[in-house]
Amino acid sequence: MMRRRILTAAALLTGSALLLSACAPSASSGDEQASGDAVTLKVWSWRTEDVEAYNKIFDVFEKEHPNITVEFEAFQNTEYNQILTTGLAGSDGPDVPMVRAYGQLQPNIEAGQLEPIDGKVDGLDGIAPSVIAGAKGKADGKTYAVPLATQTLQMFYNKQIFEEQGLEVPTTWDEFIDVQEKLLAAGITPMALGAKDDWILPIFADIVGSARYGGSEFEEQVLSGETDFNDPDYVASLGIITEMEKYLTPDVVGVSYTDSQIQFSSGQAAQFPGGSFEIATFRNQAPDLEFGSYQVPVPDDAVLDAPVSPAYADGNFAINSKSTHQDEAVELLNWLATPEFGQLVADELNQFSAIPGVEYEDAAMQEAWSNYEDGQAPYLLLVDFRYGEPLGTAVLGQQVQKMFLGETDAAGAAAALQTGISQWFVPGE
Amino acid sequence: MSAITALKAPRRRGNTGIALSRRAGMVFVLPALILFAVFIAYPLFTALSYSFFGWTGILRGDFVGIENYVTLFTKLPYSEDIPNAFVHNILLFFGAMVFQNTVGLGLATLLHRLTRFKRFFQTMYTLPYLVSPLVIGYLWSLMLSPLFGPVNAVLRGIGLGELAQPWLGNPQTAIWVVVLVTAWQWIGFPVLLYGAALGGIPEEIDEAASLDGASAWQRFRSITLPMLVPAIGTVSVLTFIGAMEAFPIPYALGGSQGNPAGATDVLSLLFYRTAFESGSSNAIGTSSAIATLLFLFIFGISMLITMLLRRAERKLF
Numbered sequence: 001m002m003r004r005r006i007l008t009a010a011a012l013l014t015g016s017a018l019l020l021s022a023c024a025p026s027a028s029s030g031d032e033q034a035s036g037d038a039v040t041l042k043v044w045s046w047r048t049e050d051v052e053a054y055n056k057i058f059d060v061f062e063k064e065h066p067n068i069t070v071e072f073e074a075f076q077n078t079e080y081n082q083i084l085t086t087g088l089a090g091s092d093g094p095d096v097p098m099v100r101a102y103g104q105l106q107p108n109i110e111a112g113q114l115e116p117i118d119g120k121v122d123g124l125d126g127i128a129p130s131v132i133a134g135a136k137g138k139a140d141g142k143t144y145a146v147p148l149a150t151q152t153l154q155m156f157y158n159k160q161i162f163e164e165q166g167l168e169v170p171t172t173w174d175e176f177i178d179v180q181e182k183l184l185a186a187g188i189t190p191m192a193l194g195a196k197d198d199w200i201l202p203i204f205a206d207i208v209g210s211a212r213y214g215g216s217e218f219e220e221q222v223l224s225g226e227t228d229f230n231d232p233d234y235v236a237s238l239g240i241i242t243e244m245e246k247y248l249t250p251d252v253v254g255v256s257y258t259d260s261q262i263q264f265s266s267g268q269a270a271q272f273p274g275g276s277f278e279i280a281t282f283r284n285q286a287p288d289l290e291f292g293s294y295q296v297p298v299p300d301d302a303v304l305d306a307p308v309s310p311a312y313a314d315g316n317f318a319i320n321s322k323s324t325h326q327d328e329a330v331e332l333l334n335w336l337a338t339p340e341f342g343q344l345v346a347d348e349l350n351q352f353s354a355i356p357g358v359e360y361e362d363a364a365m366q367e368a369w370s371n372y373e374d375g376q377a378p379y380l381l382l383v384d385f386r387y388g389e390p391l392g393t394a395v396l397g398q399q400v401q402k403m404f405l406g407e408t409d410a411a412g413a414a415a416a417l418q419t420g421i422s423q424w425f426v427p428g429e
Numbered sequence: 430m431s432a433i434t435a436l437k438a439p440r441r442r443g444n445t446g447i448a449l450s451r452r453a454g455m456v457f458v459l460p461a462l463i464l465f466a467v468f469i470a471y472p473l474f475t476a477l478s479y480s481f482f483g484w485t486g487i488l489r490g491d492f493v494g495i496e497n498y499v500t501l502f503t504k505l506p507y508s509e510d511i512p513n514a515f516v517h518n519i520l521l522f523f524g525a526m527v528f529q530n531t532v533g534l535g536l537a538t539l540l541h542r543l544t545r546f547k548r549f550f551q552t553m554y555t556l557p558y559l560v561s562p563l564v565i566g567y568l569w570s571l572m573l574s575p576l577f578g579p580v581n582a583v584l585r586g587i588g589l590g591e592l593a594q595p596w597l598g599n600p601q602t603a604i605w606v607v608v609l610v611t612a613w614q615w616i617g618f619p620v621l622l623y624g625a626a627l628g629g630i631p632e633e634i635d636e637a638a639s640l641d642g643a644s645a646w647q648r649f650r651s652i653t654l655p656m657l658v659p660a661i662g663t664v665s666v667l668t669f670i671g672a673m674e675a676f677p678i679p680y681a682l683g684g685s686q687g688n689p690a691g692a693t694d695v696l697s698l699l700f701y702r703t704a705f706e707s708g709s710s711n712a713i714g715t716s717s718a719i720a721t722l723l724f725l726f727i728f729g730i731s732m733l734i735t736m737l738l739r740r741a742e743r744k745l746f
Contacts, residue, residue: 081705085487107710110485196598198686253689254575254598263576389709390506394686394702401690405600423505424709 039328040069043317044087044094046080053348060344061335068328088113088320095323096332099145101134101313103386108318109137109144115319116142120330123337126356130216130378134313138387145316146336147354149345152311152372153207153379156264156272156282156364159290161188165270169292173299180247183270190247192269194257195404198397200274202381205400206310207273208244208296209237214303215310215377219384225427229418230411233303238410240299241400253404265289277314279364280350293368295375308377309368313354388424395420473724480717485710497711497718507699507715514687514694517604517679521695522672524608525615529664533619534657538649540620541627551624555617562614566681569610573597597682600692607693611678615671619664626660627653655745662738666731673727676701696723 045054051074058070073094075083081100087093088108099105099114108114116137124132127147135145157169165186170176183190194200213234214221221227249255249263264272265285272278282289295307317336319329335341342355350362352369360366378384385392399413408416449457480497483490501507540550557565572580573596581593596602630653638648676697679687685702687694700723703709704716
């Protein structure tokens with residue numbers, strides 16, 4: 001009898017020990033409630049590669065705002081959404097989290113986890129409408145965050161190859177086609193495109209076709225319901241993709257995105273239609289590569305009369321509605337909207353700041369930015385059509401693959417896009 | 430068989446006459462039970478319950494009954510993606526089954542006869558099974574790259590240039606690449622399992638049959654194969670589960686969208702897209718419905734296969 005009791009006790013002990021260790025709280029940060037006026041703001045981000053740069057940036061802020069200390073913490077990009085969701089739901093979350101833009105931001109807003117900042121933060125007026133749209137709630141139209149970075153889409157070109165072939169940056173559609181033909185004749189792949197990865201394809205479609213369908217003008221019309229993606233101008237813009245096919249690698253749907261990057265950075269292809277985020281990659285892969293960028297000229301019958309760089313916002317800083325330091329968080333967001341911070345984003349993070357009036361040291365960046373300032377357009381499918389399932393970018397990506405594979409044409413692809421987004425998109429809302 | 434082993438087993442040394450009461454026994458089971466409940470049963474039932482609600486981000490909305498399930502079969506993109514992905518899962522299963530029960534069993538039989546280097550070859554065949562499938566998928570995607578990949582380069586080098594293909598860029602070949610790479614990676618598993626089962630077949634039976642004049646094929650057909658049925662059953666069920674849950678290799682080869690043009694899409698990729706990449710605020714509801722359906726299907730069919738095999742075994746022995 002006695003033995004049995006000991007056994008039972010032993011078993012219970014093991015069991016409870018296991019339970020206890022499972023429930024033990026992970027090292028908690030108990031010292032956040034500071035004495036006096038000194039306040040520590042917790043800032044979360046998915047940019048693990050930028051921790052040092054951010055610490056430098058926030059040092060500048062702390063010097064100007066001695067009562068606030070910024071504690072910057074970065075998490076794995078792929079797990080960030082989950083971590084942030086948990087953090088915002090609990091009491092131990094960040095005061096100022098970096099949040100996603102456009103459609104991916106909506107779940108946080110709809111769950112009431114973020115504080116609207118309209119009227120509290122100055123300096124948002126100068127930001128491009130398609131960029132600030134990334135920080136707004138779709139349902140209520142309020143602004144919830146300060147945009148951090150802008151990505152612009154354009155055609156990169158290898159300066160050395162252009163020089164050797166006696167080519168100039170094209171300014172008309174005929175010159176553009178002429179450049180491609182000459183490269184093809186010289187046995188050089190004119191453009192590197194990784195069409196195996198569907199996400200790059202809507203980017204490609206906008207780089208060559210935005211001006212053709214009308215950029216922001218078309219955006220307005222399609223959002224209000226005046227037209228839809230079956231519009232002849234939009235179909236014609238997708239038709240350019242078929243026209244470009246002969247200037248891409250044969251069997252382009254087998255080429256992955258990373259392959260296409262190597263193709264360009266190793267000089268096997270003369271041009272690369274891509275986002276400004278490629279600049280850092282190219283600099284890393286081939287430090288000696290001399291490249292520039294241009295906006296694809298306006299084709300005949302285009303709606304716009306000048307070329308554009310489609311662009312979108314990438315990342316925002318918002319305020320956790322549960323934060324106990326609302327005033328200080330607003331102070332920080334106000335600073336994040338100043339050109340001073342914008343310049344630091346440019347210098348320390350090598351990104352395009354969302355704030356106007358920033359200078360870029362890197363020649364390729366400055367060139368792409370000046371082009372963008374001359375002609376802006378939204379990266380339409382990302383900016384406006386990622387608010388429901390299926391995502392506009394995902395539908396078009398797959399359709400462009402089908403175009404390359406000969407399974408559909410421009411009109412079919414446009415119709416599929418319209419059918420796809422109609423699952424959730426109601427014009428005029 | 431288990432009865433025999435139980436008889437032969439020596440009496441437990443610690444068996445001094447104290448039998449644990451049911452209650453004390455339960456207490457000992459408790460830690461495992463708690464772990465099971467917290468990490469397996471609880472998530473399972475939450476997913477099930479989540480699938481009956483509407484969601485706004487992470488805020489649970491109203492009870493919607495089976496609406497999320499209806500959505501899966503009536504609304505784009507799910508109504509098109511689910512059948513497409515499902516067919517690919519089934520292809521994966523049959524591809525792997527055919528490969529394992531022909532090449533796998535053949536290799537195991539050959540290795541069984543081998544006296545030298547047996548361990549070496551077993552290890553070699555099992556190696557891919559030990560590497561992360563994500564890495565395997567990535568390596569194959571590099572090898573099959575139409576620009577820099579060695580596969581096409583070798584084909585061209587030996588004069589088979591017409592066979593060189595954008596393997597992963599052509600919807601007709603891409604899904605077969607996924608099937609073959611998966612089967613290639615898993616080959617070590619049936620080799621090991623069949624190897625062990627072959628070792629368990631008493632040699633006397635084989636010898637007796639051969640004295641009676643049975644040919645090698647007759648012996649394999651009437652002795653070895655029936656004795657392998659339990660092992661084949663295990664391999665089938667595990668292959669089925671693996672094929673239905675396939676994720677890393679399709680993901681590494683075709684990305685989360687099952688590129689090109691959905692040709693390599695499978696159900697787990699669809700779940701991943703819905704849960705983590707969709708802009709829909711009801712992502713939790715729809716993805717939970719997919720997860721529940723997938724679980725029920727895998728569970729149901731696995732039970733069915735096991736039952737059928739048990740019946741077949743009973744007939745044999």
